Amino acid sequence: MAKLHVSTTINGEPVEFLTEPGESMLDVLRGPLGLTGSKEGCGSGDCGACTITLDDRLVCSCLMLAAEAEGHEIRTIESMAEGETLHPLQQKFLEMAALQCGICTPGVLMAAKSLLERNPDPTETEVRFWLAGNLCRCTGYDKIVRAVLETAADMREAAR
Amino acid sequence: MNVISNKWIGQRTIRPDGADKVTGRAAYSADTTMPGLIWGKVLRSPHAHARIRSIDTSKAEALPGVKAVVTAKDIVDFPLDKPVMLGIQDMRWMCRNVMAREKALFHGHPVAAVAATSERIAQEACRLIEVDYEVLPHVIEIEDALKPDAPILHDFIKFDGKPSNIAGKLEHKLGDVDAGFAEADVIVERSFTTRPVHQGYIEPHSCLVSVSGDGKATIWSSSQGQFMVRAMTSLLTGIPQSDIRAFPAEIGGGFGGKTIIYLEPLAVVLSKKSGRPVKMTMTREEVFRASGPTSGSMSTVKIGATKDGRIVAAKGVFYLQAGALPGSPIRGAAGCAFAPYNIPNVHSLGFDVVSNRSKVAAYRAPGAPIGAYAAECVMDELAEALKMDPLELRLRNAAKEGTKAAHGPVFPRIGYEETIRAAMEHPHYSAPLGPNQGRGVASGFWFNAGGESSAQVNITEDGNVVVTTGHPDIGGSRASIANITAELLGIDYRKVSVLIGDTATIGYSNLTGGSRVLFASAMVVTQSTEKVIKTLCERAAKIWKIDPEAVEWEDGEARPAGDNAGKFPALSLAELAARATETGGPIGAGVQANTTGAEGGFATHICDVEVDRELGIVRVLRYTSFQDVGRAVHPSYVEGQMQGGAAQGIGWALSEEYLYDKQGRVDNASFLDYRMPVCSDLPMLDTVMIEVPNPKHPQGVRGVGEVPLVPPLAAVANAVYAALGHRFDSLPMSPPKVLAALEPAEA
Ligand code: FES
Ligand code: FES
Numbered sequence: 001m002a003k004l005h006v007s008t009t010i011n012g013e014p015v016e017f018l019t020e021p022g023e024s025m026l027d028v029l030r031g032p033l034g035l036t037g038s039k040e041g042c043g044s045g046d047c048g049a050c051t052i053t054l055d056d057r058l059v060c061s062c063l064m065l066a067a068e069a070e071g072h073e074i075r076t077i078e079s080m081a082e083g084e085t086l087h088p089l090q091q092k093f094l095e096m097a098a099l100q101c102g103i104c105t106p107g108v109l110m111a112a113k114s115l116l117e118r119n120p121d122p123t124e125t126e127v128r129f130w131l132a133g134n135l136c137r138c139t140g141y142d143k144i145v146r147a148v149l150e151t152a153a154d155m156r157e158a159a160r
Numbered sequence: 161m162n163v164i165s166n167k168w169i170g171q172r173t174i175r176p177d178g179a180d181k182v183t184g185r186a187a188y189s190a191d192t193t194m195p196g197l198i199w200g201k202v203l204r205s206p207h208a209h210a211r212i213r214s215i216d217t218s219k220a221e222a223l224p225g226v227k228a229v230v231t232a233k234d235i236v237d238f239p240l241d242k243p244v245m246l247g248i249q250d251m252r253w254m255c256r257n258v259m260a261r262e263k264a265l266f267h268g269h270p271v272a273a274v275a276a277t278s279e280r281i282a283q284e285a286c287r288l289i290e291v292d293y294e295v296l297p298h299v300i301e302i303e304d305a306l307k308p309d310a311p312i313l314h315d316f317i318k319f320d321g322k323p324s325n326i327a328g329k330l331e332h333k334l335g336d337v338d339a340g341f342a343e344a345d346v347i348v349e350r351s352f353t354t355r356p357v358h359q360g361y362i363e364p365h366s367c368l369v370s371v372s373g374d375g376k377a378t379i380w381s382s383s384q385g386q387f388m389v390r391a392m393t394s395l396l397t398g399i400p401q402s403d404i405r406a407f408p409a410e411i412g413g414g415f416g417g418k419t420i421i422y423l424e425p426l427a428v429v430l431s432k433k434s435g436r437p438v439k440m441t442m443t444r445e446e447v448f449r450a451s452g453p454t455s456g457s458m459s460t461v462k463i464g465a466t467k468d469g470r471i472v473a474a475k476g477v478f479y480l481q482a483g484a485l486p487g488s489p490i491r492g493a494a495g496c497a498f499a500p501y502n503i504p505n506v507h508s509l510g511f512d513v514v515s516n517r518s519k520v521a522a523y524r525a526p527g528a529p530i531g532a533y534a535a536e537c538v539m540d541e542l543a544e545a546l547k548m549d550p551l552e553l554r555l556r557n558a559a560k561e562g563t564k565a566a567h568g569p570v571f572p573r574i575g576y577e578e579t580i581r582a583a584m585e586h587p588h589y590s591a592p593l594g595p596n597q598g599r600g601v602a603s604g605f606w607f608n609a610g611g612e613s614s615a616q617v618n619i620t621e622d623g624n625v626v627v628t629t630g631h632p633d634i635g636g637s638r639a640s641i642a643n644i645t646a647e648l649l650g651i652d653y654r655k656v657s658v659l660i661g662d663t664a665t666i667g668y669s670n671l672t673g674g675s676r677v678l679f680a681s682a683m684v685v686t687q688s689t690e691k692v693i694k695t696l697c698e699r700a701a702k703i704w705k706i707d708p709e710a711v712e713w714e715d716g717e718a719r720p721a722g723d724n725a726g727k728f729p730a731l732s733l734a735e736l737a738a739r740a741t742e743t744g745g746p747i748g749a750g751v752q753a754n755t756t757g758a759e760g761g762f763a764t765h766i767c768d769v770e771v772d773r774e775l776g777i778v779r780v781l782r783y784t785s786f787q788d789v790g791r792a793v794h795p796s797y798v799e800g801q802m803q804g805g806a807a808q809g810i811g812w813a814l815s816e817e818y819l820y821d822k823q824g825r826v827d828n829a830s831f832l833d834y835r836m837p838v839c840s841d842l843p844m845l846d847t848v849m850i851e852v853p854n855p856k857h858p859q860g861v862r863g864v865g866e867v868p869l870v871p872p873l874a875a876v877a878n879a880v881y882a883a884l885g886h887r888f889d890s891l892p893m894s895p896p897k898v899l900a901a902l903e904p905a906e907a
Binding site: 030035036037038039040041042043044046047049076077078080081086090093094095096097099100101102103104105106109124125127128129131132133134135136137138139140141142143144145146 | 172174175177178179181182183184185186187188190191359360361362363364410411412413414415441443444634635636794796797799800803804805806807808830831832836837838839840841842844845
């Protein structure tokens with residue numbers, strides 16, 4: 001099968017790669033690109049562990065063809081912290097123990113960040129429905145939801 | 161002991177492995193790679209039950225890119241007539257579970273595996289393997305497996321002298337139940353069923369294995385025990401343990417499901433045959449079909465009490481599904497069901513039933529939720545019959561220090577009563593309810609465990625601390641170990657690094673399971689740290705030229721003990737570390753022990769639900785867990801265990817189940833169709849930690865990880881009963897079932 005050449009931007013850097021037509025973005029990220037922060041929990045769009053953004057839109061990278069990245073901008077968990085400085089959500093997740101095993105965490109953080117970019121003052125219900133595509137089996141979601149709500153409050157405070 | 165100053169114990173410190181996990185750097189099993197690796201794939205049985213007449217792998221082997229093929233003949237056989245136990249696992253069943261031998265016993269049972277240069281080629285090669293099956297009649301459900309004319313899975317299993325699907329029996333007896341029931345004024349008896357549910361860890365099983373030319377194997381995999389991986393792989397491949405090095409990758413959830421292995425021995429043989437590193441990862445569908453789950457069950461519980469609410473007798477019969485090979489957790493069901501109560505006459509019976517489903521694996525307090533579901537629903541009905549508050553009935557009969565449990569022990573100091581009282585006094589218990597809403601309560605018990613544990617505590621040359629233990633950290637145990645070490649040494653917790661060693665770098669440590677990890681590792685870490693402190697005092701004594709007895713360790717420094725010892729400026733950990741070479745060499749200590757004294761854990765839960773009569777959906781509105789946690793070394797992760805267990809229990813009660821088609825194939829092997837609770841399904845999960853320190857542990861630790869899954873099934877079921885006045889005797893209480901129950905009433 002002829003491979004396709006793809007030029008894209010990942011985490012702010014220009015990236016080129018070759019992909020087979022049927023290959024998922026998640027496989028390319030985790031394989032040749034070495035970005036293993038995005039996790040594969042199901043490969044069928046049901047767990048959210050592979051969540052990335054494509055031009056600021058949340059997508060399950062396991063459902064996206066790698067070839068679709070052409071000309072677009074992708075962000076993964078690896079770009080969430082700025083150098084040494086954790087994103088406020090990452091910091092809050094640590095402080096509030098919003099992770100146990102941590103396998104869902106990259107996806108949950110990507111989704112939560114995108115929520116707060118759209119809605120800086122979400123209600124608990126809004127957080128719960130926004131994160132409904134991200135399965136977590138360890139935490140029962142309680143500390144995750146609290147951490148997102150507290151981060152939102154902190155970020156609003158900081159923006160004042 | 162319990163002499164603790166509490167600077168760090170009880171603090172919500174930042175976990176040592178946290179930053180890597182929020183930035184995506186943490187390496188889980190599927191995140192590791194190696195130059196030259198090839199991919200392994202498993203060919204699985206398309207039949208629920210079939211004799212394997214022959215397997216022809218020649219076409220697969222001829223496919224370009226294929227590097228190795230394995231079948232059962234490459235795996236060490238454990239003859240059926242001789243049990244070989246590894247912990248609670250019998251290798252006769254493990255060898256047949258990782259690769260079918262005489263028969264394929266469930267849909268998804270491995271029959272061969274291939275390694276090839278790409279996943280696609282490996283998959284293609286699996287399709288080219290020709291297996292000649294003689295399809296046999298299959299049996300899925302317990303009631304069918306028990307029928308006299310049921311297809312028998314294993315000729316060698318006999319019950320009452322006849323071939324049977326009942327593979328085992330366990331019985332606990334206390335007093336005389338018949339005499340006990342004769343004394344009762346009220347007796348409630350009811351039968352229940354539950355469905356198998358999967359542990360549901362988000363990380364599928366995965367491993368990377370490299371066998372080098374000299375036959376030494378290295379394994380990177382996520383499991384609940386790198387030593388279990390080593391031991392089982394050794395037994396199944398014939399490679400001595402000293403030639404296998406198992407690295408514990410970060411684990412993306414286990415809940416018991418990763419206390420056994422599936423892929424590692426196959427990957428080892430594939431790597432050995434091909435001379436290449438081999439990576440194998442299950443798809444989610446394979447995880448559902450062929451790993452886990454826990455048992456489905458069929459049970460009957462009968463409890464009798466006097467008018468004043470004194471329980472005089474209890475009887476339980478629990479049939480648990482083992483899956484295709486023996487070994488269901490009947491001990492948990494039969495042993496834990498009545499353990500919260502002081503009952504003079506108990507008869508509790510468990511039966512292990514095989515059928516053509518995947519072999520069960522441990523799931524958080526294995527068996528106990530099943531036993532508690534039946535017993536705690538009957539307790540609810542009993543309270544109603546006695547016109548007594550259900551928590552009051554529990555309180556009157558609560559097990560306490562000195563109570564003899566039917567499964568054997570006499571309880572030492574335990575905190576069960578405290579959980580009931582806290583629940584009774586909590587505002588949740590008296591909060592008003594609306595229409596179609598109901599409140600349920602339930603309690604639960606889990607044994608907890610100790611066992612083998614090893615630790616090494618080393619002082620670095622610059623005066624920091626590295627602690628290595630041998631139990632994979634599944635939900636924050638490293639954070640707790642950091643707290644304890646910092647507390648004992650009197651230093652900031654950030655000076656302590658906590659690592660999980662691989663099988664070559666730390667001594668044998670038993671599985672992360674049974675709620676043992678913090679209990680056991682805190683013990684050996686404490687003993688190691690005490691040795692280190694003793695050494696530090698000796699080094700200071702040497703520098704000061706005084707008697708070591710005259711030196712004391714306080715606030716992270718050595719000080720002369722009292723005026724008689726002499727006047728010397730204190731020596732800090734950093735100063736002593738810097739002078740280690742001149743005073744006697746590196747400073748560190750390790751302890752390996754078989755820890756004992758893990759005492760049981762108890763919890764009581766309150767659950768409020770609302771039933772949507774139109775859609776049949778049960779929504780949990782409010783949930784509060786009360787648990788005797790012994791000592792919350794890191795409260796956030798204790799709460800996390802309580803919340804996670806409650807959520808899993810809510811899923812078990814309301815939505816999770818395996819569905820099979822007529823051919824005995826799993827019909828819902830995906831997260832879409834196997835419905836675990838998502839964020840919008842749940843409310844906040846409130847927790848009340850009650851600390852009744854375990855008198856047999858230096859920090860008072862009791863296991864906390866498993867008890868939280870014991871009460872929820874009944875708590876939810878009792879709440880649904882309170883809301884509807886209808887008692888469901890089978891789980892899950894999913895919308896179709898709720899609607900069916902409501903229909904006659906509504907119509
Ligand atoms: S791996 Fe993409 S949604 Fe589960
Ligand atoms: S923390 Fe384990 S799945 Fe979310």
